Amino acid sequence: MTADPLNREEEKETGRIEAFSDGVFGIAVTLLILEIKIPQLADVPGKGSLAQALARQWPAYLSYLTSFLTVLIMWVNHHRLFRHIRRSDDSFLVLNGLLLMAVTVVPFPTAVLSLWFRTPETQTAAALYSGVFVAIAVLYNVLWGYAARRGRLLGKDHNRAEVAAITRQYRLGPLLYLIAFGLAFVSSAASVGVCAALAIYFALPGRK
Amino acid sequence: MTADPLNREEEKETGRIEAFSDGVFGIAVTLLILEIKIPQLADVPGKGSLAQALARQWPAYLSYLTSFLTVLIMWVNHHRLFRHIRRSDDSFLVLNGLLLMAVTVVPFPTAVLSLWFRTPETQTAAALYSGVFVAIAVLYNVLWGYAARRGRLLGKDHNRAEVAAITRQYRLGPLLYLIAFGLAFVSSAASVGVCAALAIYFALPGRK
Amino acid sequence: MTADPLNREEEKETGRIEAFSDGVFGIAVTLLILEIKIPQLADVPGKGSLAQALARQWPAYLSYLTSFLTVLIMWVNHHRLFRHIRRSDDSFLVLNGLLLMAVTVVPFPTAVLSLWFRTPETQTAAALYSGVFVAIAVLYNVLWGYAARRGRLLGKDHNRAEVAAITRQYRLGPLLYLIAFGLAFVSSAASVGVCAALAIYFALPGRK
Amino acid sequence: MTADPLNREEEKETGRIEAFSDGVFGIAVTLLILEIKIPQLADVPGKGSLAQALARQWPAYLSYLTSFLTVLIMWVNHHRLFRHIRRSDDSFLVLNGLLLMAVTVVPFPTAVLSLWFRTPETQTAAALYSGVFVAIAVLYNVLWGYAARRGRLLGKDHNRAEVAAITRQYRLGPLLYLIAFGLAFVSSAASVGVCAALAIYFALPGRK
Numbered sequence: 001m002t003a004d005p006l007n008r009e010e011e012k013e014t015g016r017i018e019a020f021s022d023g024v025f026g027i028a029v030t031l032l033i034l035e036i037k038i039p040q041l042a043d044v045p046g047k048g049s050l051a052q053a054l055a056r057q058w059p060a061y062l063s064y065l066t067s068f069l070t071v072l073i074m075w076v077n078h079h080r081l082f083r084h085i086r087r088s089d090d091s092f093l094v095l096n097g098l099l100l101m102a103v104t105v106v107p108f109p110t111a112v113l114s115l116w117f118r119t120p121e122t123q124t125a126a127a128l129y130s131g132v133f134v135a136i137a138v139l140y141n142v143l144w145g146y147a148a149r150r151g152r153l154l155g156k157d158h159n160r161a162e163v164a165a166i167t168r169q170y171r172l173g174p175l176l177y178l179i180a181f182g183l184a185f186v187s188s189a190a191s192v193g194v195c196a197a198l199a200i201y202f203a204l205p206g207r208k
Numbered sequence: 209m210t211a212d213p214l215n216r217e218e219e220k221e222t223g224r225i226e227a228f229s230d231g232v233f234g235i236a237v238t239l240l241i242l243e244i245k246i247p248q249l250a251d252v253p254g255k256g257s258l259a260q261a262l263a264r265q266w267p268a269y270l271s272y273l274t275s276f277l278t279v280l281i282m283w284v285n286h287h288r289l290f291r292h293i294r295r296s297d298d299s300f301l302v303l304n305g306l307l308l309m310a311v312t313v314v315p316f317p318t319a320v321l322s323l324w325f326r327t328p329e330t331q332t333a334a335a336l337y338s339g340v341f342v343a344i345a346v347l348y349n350v351l352w353g354y355a356a357r358r359g360r361l362l363g364k365d366h367n368r369a370e371v372a373a374i375t376r377q378y379r380l381g382p383l384l385y386l387i388a389f390g391l392a393f394v395s396s397a398a399s400v401g402v403c404a405a406l407a408i409y410f411a412l413p414g415r416k
Numbered sequence: 417m418t419a420d421p422l423n424r425e426e427e428k429e430t431g432r433i434e435a436f437s438d439g440v441f442g443i444a445v446t447l448l449i450l451e452i453k454i455p456q457l458a459d460v461p462g463k464g465s466l467a468q469a470l471a472r473q474w475p476a477y478l479s480y481l482t483s484f485l486t487v488l489i490m491w492v493n494h495h496r497l498f499r500h501i502r503r504s505d506d507s508f509l510v511l512n513g514l515l516l517m518a519v520t521v522v523p524f525p526t527a528v529l530s531l532w533f534r535t536p537e538t539q540t541a542a543a544l545y546s547g548v549f550v551a552i553a554v555l556y557n558v559l560w561g562y563a564a565r566r567g568r569l570l571g572k573d574h575n576r577a578e579v580a581a582i583t584r585q586y587r588l589g590p591l592l593y594l595i596a597f598g599l600a601f602v603s604s605a606a607s608v609g610v611c612a613a614l615a616i617y618f619a620l621p622g623r624k
Numbered sequence: 625m626t627a628d629p630l631n632r633e634e635e636k637e638t639g640r641i642e643a644f645s646d647g648v649f650g651i652a653v654t655l656l657i658l659e660i661k662i663p664q665l666a667d668v669p670g671k672g673s674l675a676q677a678l679a680r681q682w683p684a685y686l687s688y689l690t691s692f693l694t695v696l697i698m699w700v701n702h703h704r705l706f707r708h709i710r711r712s713d714d715s716f717l718v719l720n721g722l723l724l725m726a727v728t729v730v731p732f733p734t735a736v737l738s739l740w741f742r743t744p745e746t747q748t749a750a751a752l753y754s755g756v757f758v759a760i761a762v763l764y765n766v767l768w769g770y771a772a773r774r775g776r777l778l779g780k781d782h783n784r785a786e787v788a789a790i791t792r793q794y795r796l797g798p799l800l801y802l803i804a805f806g807l808a809f810v811s812s813a814a815s816v817g818v819c820a821a822l823a824i825y826f827a828l829p830g831r832k
Contacts, residue, residue, distance in 0.1 A: 016434060016495060018224060023442035023647075026231035030239065030312045031446065035454075038243075038319045041327065050329035054320075054336065068312075072305040076298070079224060090492070094619045097488040104446045104484070111454045112470075119457065121466035128470065203302045226640060231439075234647035238655065238728045246659075246735045249743065258745035262736075262752065276728075280721040284714070287640060411718045432642060432703060439650035447654065451662075506700070510827045513696040520654045520692075527662045528678075535665065537674035544678065 013088050017096060024100045025075040028107065032067055035111035036060045059117035063129075066192065067110040069199035070133065071103060077140065084163060085147050086155040095146055099139040105132055117188065126188030130180035130195055137173030144170055221296050225304060232308045233283040236315065240275055243319035244268045267325035271337075274400065275318040277407035279311060282344065292371060293355050294363040303354055307347040313340055325396065334396035338388035338403055345381035352378055429504050433512060440516045441491040444523065448483055451527035452476045475533035479545075482608065483526040485615035487519060490552065500579055501563050502571040511562055515555040521548055533604065542604035546596035546611055553589030560586055637712050641720060648724045649699040652731065656691055659735035660684045683741035687753075690816065691734040693823035695727060698760065708787060709771050710779040719770055723763040729756055741812065750812035754804035754819055761797030768794055 037060070039053035085092075109129040116125040147153040148163055176198055184191035245268065247261035286307075293300075317337040324333040355361040356371055384406055392399035453476070455469035501508075525545040532541035563569040564579055592614055600607035661684065663677035702723075709716075733753040740749040771777040772787055800822055808815035 016438065019227060019435060020438045020442055020491065022224065022228045023231055023439055024446055026228055027235055027443055027446040027651075028449075029308075030232055030235040031450065033236075033312050033316050034239065034242070034450070036316050038316070038323060041323065044329070050320075050324055050327075050332045054332070065309075068309045069305075072302070072309070075228065076301050076305075079301075093492050093495070094488070097485075097492075097619075100445075101481075101484045101488070104449050108449050108452050108454070112466075115454060115457065116466055119466075121460070124466040124470070203305075227643060230640065230644045231647050234644055235443075235651055237724075238648055238651040241652075241728050241732050242655065242658070244732050246732070246739060249739065252745070258736075258740055258743075258748040262748070273725075276725045277721075280718070280725070283644065284717050284721075287717075411721075432646065435643065436646045436650055436699065439647055440654055443651055443654040444657075447658065450658070509700050509703070510696070513693075513700075513827075516653075517689075517692045517696070520657050524657050524660050524662070528674075531662060531665065532674055535674075537668070540674040540678070 014082060014085055017088055017093065018082050021078055021096065021100060022075070024104060025071060025078065028104045029068055029071045029075075031107050032064055032071075032110060035107055035114060036064060057114075060114035062192070062196070063110045063114045063117070066196040066199055067106050069203055070195065071106055073199055073202045074103060074136065074140075080166070081144060081147070084155065084158050084166070085153050086158075087153045089153070092143075092146060092153060095139070095143045099136065099143050102132065102136045102139050106136075108132075113192065117192075122188040123184050123191075126184035126191040127181060130177055130184055130191050133195060134174055134177040134181050137170075137177050140173060141170050222290060222293055225296055225301065226290050229286055229304065229308060230283070232312060233279060233286065236312045237276055237279045237283075239315050240272055240279075240318060243315055243322060244272060265322075268322035270400070270404070271318045271322045271325070274404040274407055275314050277411055278341065278403065279314055281407055281410045282311060282348075285348065288374070289352055289355070292363065292366050292374075293361050294366075295361045297361070300351070300354060300361060303347070303351045307344065307351050310340065310344045310347050314344075316340075321400065325400075330396040331392050331399075334392035334399040335389060338385055338392055338399050341403060342382055342385040342389050345378075345385050348381060349378050430498060430501055433504055433509065434498050437494055437512065437516060438491070440520060441487060441494065444520045445484055445487045445491075447523050448480055448487075448526060451523055451530060452480060473530075476530035478608070478612070479526045479530045479533070482612040482615055483522055485619055486549065486611065487522055489615055489618045490519060490556075493556065496582070497560060497563070500571065500574050500582070501569050502574075503569045505569070508559075508563060508569060511555070511559045515552065515559050518548065518552045518555050522552075524548075529608065533608075538604040539600050542600035542607040543597060546593055546600055546607050549611060550590055550593040550597050553586075553593050556589060557586050638706060638709060641712055641717065642706050645702055645720065645724060646699070648728060649695060649702065652728045653692055653695045653699075655731050656688055656695075656734060659731055659738060660688060681738075684738035686816070686820070687734045687738045687741070690820040690823055691730050693827055694757065694819065695730055697823055697826045698727060698764075701764065704790070705768055705771070708779065708782050708790070709777050710782075711777045713777070716767070716771060716777060719763070719767045723760065723767050726756065726760045726763050730760075732756075737816065741816075746812040747808055750808035750815040751805060754801055754808055754815050757819060758798055758801040758805050761794075761801050764797060765794050 037057065039050060039057075044050055044053050109125075109132045113125045113129045116122055144166065148167060151158060151163075154163065177195070180191045180194040180198070183194060245265065247258060247265075252258055252261045317333075317340045321333045321337045324330060352374065356375060359366060359371075362371065385403070388399045388402040388406070391402060453473065455466060455473075460466055460469050525541075525548045529541045529545045532538055535541075560582065564583060567574060567579075570579065593611070596607045596610040596614070599610060661681065663674060663681075668674055668677045733749075733756045737749045737753045740746055743749075768790065772791060775782060775787075778787065801819070804815045804818040804822070807818060
């Protein structure tokens with residue numbers, strides 16, 4: 001059977017893309033913690049306690065949680081795509097790279113949001129934050145659209161119903177994050193709340 | 209045999225979760241070193257030497273050692289779980305993600321403890337430090353409980369005695385770290401000492 | 417067939433080099449985001465807004481994009497090399513290590529360029545930036561030259577036409593980046609523009 | 625053949641340790657670049673140029689090169705050990721973890737050396753730097769000694785001559801780094817020079 005070595009070659013190929021992507025997701029998610037500031041001795045000048053200084057940083061913890069959960073969900077989704085994708089080509093590598101670039105950007109808006117959430121500039125921070133998620137959601141659609149169009153990079157035996165379900169579900173992503181982006185100009189809390197709710201919603205079992 | 213491709217698919221699935229988890233453990237553990245401050249030229253103003261400045265940072269080295277060893281033990285335990293876990297589902301992915309989130313948090317309380325250990329706020333720092341370990345220990349129980357309940361995600365041929373032994377051993381974790389957490393309000397040295405002792409105890413061979 | 421276990425051993429060997437390299441590429445690319453500064457509260461003193469402070473950093477975003485895309489292309493190329501390389505030896509490990517070292521250096525000139533792009537020192541920054549890419553392009557040629565000379569580390573059944581095509585294409589790299597390097601002393605914008613154009617050009621499909 | 629699944633299980637086991645170790649080596653080596661300071665606008669006050677500010681940092685570049693090359697050689701050696709090691713146990717996991725801990729420490733003495741190399745405290749910095757390498761070399765001997773004693777974790781068909789050659793070669797490591805450590809108290813340049821020479825020597829082909 002000449003098909004065997006070929007399949008193995010293909011699997012090795014998508015396997016290396018998956019491994020590289022996993023590495024980038026894993027590092028992006030782990031770097032988030034570096035954006036949480038350590039209260040310095042000088043920041044707690046007699047009149048306060050370390051506990052209060054830590055408590056005062058609550059927007060940083062909420063941003064951390066929301067970003068971590070969101071990137072985690074994205075990783076789960078990436079994982080799911082590669083259950084169907086069996087081949088790769090140069091365009092796919094580049095599109096996947098652009099998606100990874102957007103994912104590695106996440107620590108930046110997370111840190112901006114943490115720092116500026118309770119200032120008059122909070123809406124700009126929330127728009128930046130949800131805007132990055134809009135970009136990521138769009139890039140997921142582009143990547144999947146490229147791979148799935150006429151089954152381009154899917155296995156010959158791919159499950160059409162499941163593929164169509166992913167396509168439908170992914171189309172919702174940019175819309176939902178656009179709502180969060182629009183809300184940023186009204187209320188940054190509402191905008192970030194939608195981002196957090198989306199992460200929790202997609203994390204809950206039952207959605208598949 | 210139709211079972212073969214299925215098993216391979218399953219193994220690939222848990223394999224990718226393991227690889228992603230390994231990446232996160234590896235990065236979390238490596239980032240710890242960034243929290244140890246480099247003595248700056250301005251910090252050593254004539255009246256001291258670099259050696260003294262380095263020596264003065266001993267709480268940072270002890271926190272580093274304790275955190276590294278603790279995360280290492282957690283990685284070994286994660287490793288052990290996946291010897292029994294053969295399948296995955298969306299809930300499991302999310303629970304594993306929450307566990308990883310707690311692990312990536314570790315550099316933060318480690319840095320807080322390093323900086324605040326010899327200040328009047330030391331008990332708050334120790335409570336934060338041991339508190340994160342309580343959370344991780346609880347999440348291990350939740351993850352393993354989900355996977356092992358009625359053998360949900362285990363292999364059909366899983367070793368029941370070994371699975372029960374893990375369940376029993378894991379139940380101890382939150383209790384032991386709760387003791388460290390409680391001690392923080394009495395003596396931060398005792399609290400951190402218990403964390404260090406637990407890491408060394410679990411690292412010693414013979415425990416399995 | 418005694419050849420089978422041998423091949424498997426070899427594949428495991430190059431597999432581990434690929435995995436290690438992927439890790440380094442993935443981390444280098446993800447660390448880039450840490451070089452983008454978070455606008456601090458003190459940086460926006462009444463007379464400006466966060467949006468303006470973010471906008472003012474545009475050279476940092478452009479450097480980020482160019483560096484990310486360039487390292488991504490390098491990863492794709494590394495990927496491509498290992499489709500042909502089947503064996504390894506100590507010299508190859510060291511040459512690959514030197515290439516990885518040059519790749520991990522990228523965040524440094526990227527940060528220098530971001531900070532100094534709109535200052536009188538911009539040409540120095542652009543020369544450093546493009547100079548690192550010259551070094552990486554040269555190291556790619558050295559690595560590939562070592563592996564491909566008389567098929568030293570290639571599979572016995574390697575595609576000679578494809579191998580020759582890679583050799584020809586790689587020879588262009590150092591020349592093109594040398595042009596960018598030379599341009600730095602005339603116009604830093606032109607120099608960085610060539611780097612960005614090269615990244616986009618190599619990223620576009622059709623080139624192979 | 626009942627032996628087959630067993631071997632596969634074992635290989636998966638050491639495979640995961642290798643993957644985790646590769647991740648830690650890869651991250652430790654990539655984090656080194658973060659220790660090289662970006663010259664700030666305020667550091668170049670009229671009387672100097674960016675080029676001079678960059679040139680003035682040469683100890684940082686030399687420390688970077690030496691540390692990168694040394695950790696790379698260590699990775700190659702780790703790689704080599706796992707060609708012989710076929711099984712794992714809890715003690716081995718912990719010993720490997722301690723070795724990884726020592727490796728992740730490397731960015732710290734590297735940064736201290738970079739900063740303090742041209743100060744009166746340079747000998748302390750060089751002693752710290754070479755001291756960490758002494759510790760790593762000792763831990764390599766402990767790890768390999770544990771694995772190789774009476775072939776404990778080696779394959780049944782391990783090449784005794786090659787194993788003995790590794791044992792002999794490794795015993796030299798702590799001695800050579802102890803010389804570098806001792807030299808630190810005479811001349812920091814000589815001490816770091818020995819570290820650099822050792823890295824280059826071990827990197828040169830022909831040694832195996």
